[in-house]
Amino acid sequence: MRAVHSVLIAAALAAAVPAFAQQTRIEDRLTDAEFRAAGLEKLSDAELARLNELLARGTSQAAPVASPDVEARIAQAREEGRREAAVASDQGVRPAESREPVESTIPGAFAGFARGREYTLANGQVWKQTDNASIAGARGQNIGVRVRPGLLSAWWLQVDGYNAQAKVERVR
Incomplete structure (x- = not known):
């Protein structure tokens, strides 16, 4: 252009x-x-x-x-x-988005990871889990999260207090 x-x-x-x-x-x-x-x-x-x-x-x-x-x-x-x-x-191609890490909370109840589950953050972003990661027995209210970029356009979501992370993609 x-x-x-x-x-x-x-x-x-x-x-x-x-x-x-x-x-x-x-x-x-x-x-x-x-x-x-x-x-x-x-x-x-x-x-x-x-x-x-x-x-x-x-x-x-x-x-x-x-x-x-x-x-x-x-x-x-x-x-x-x-x-x-x-x-x-x-075709739904969007302009390139920022590759900056995101820190926020999941308002309300958190019931762990599950493939296909959507996580709505307090900042309005919605992320959908794309892998089979799980955290056995994880529960919490208004839990803090970090979403960070990985290789090959991957994004990883991690919740406070747990080492496990789930591969996610941004929905909104």
Whole structure:
């Protein structure tokens, strides 16, 4: 996606340079809104002077104008990106989640581990056990838990007072 944005910006600049050849400073070429929208207000005076120098040098040479073919490829790349994002969303692919450990409690009664059991944490997260780990006779109220990342995208849930841990996956 960054590559597409870079191509779009380069094409826009290439197309814009000849149109502004009569003016020397970028500040004179753009409206205040365009200047802010491009993020140019963040540049220091030295950076702005360097940009103006580069643009002036570029206008003295024959600057290429984006051809219809380039514009068509840019539009096609943009559309393909939209389609890929829509397909990923339809397939339930979520953006990468944090791999930070979680410390919370299980509000209410805790009755041990069991495959397929869901554990709702006080922070609202819901984790489902995916292995056969068990803790014989484990019981507790408002028990503290830690969920930590493991290898190969695995997550492990451990409750306070027990060394056993269960492999879990996040449901919500």
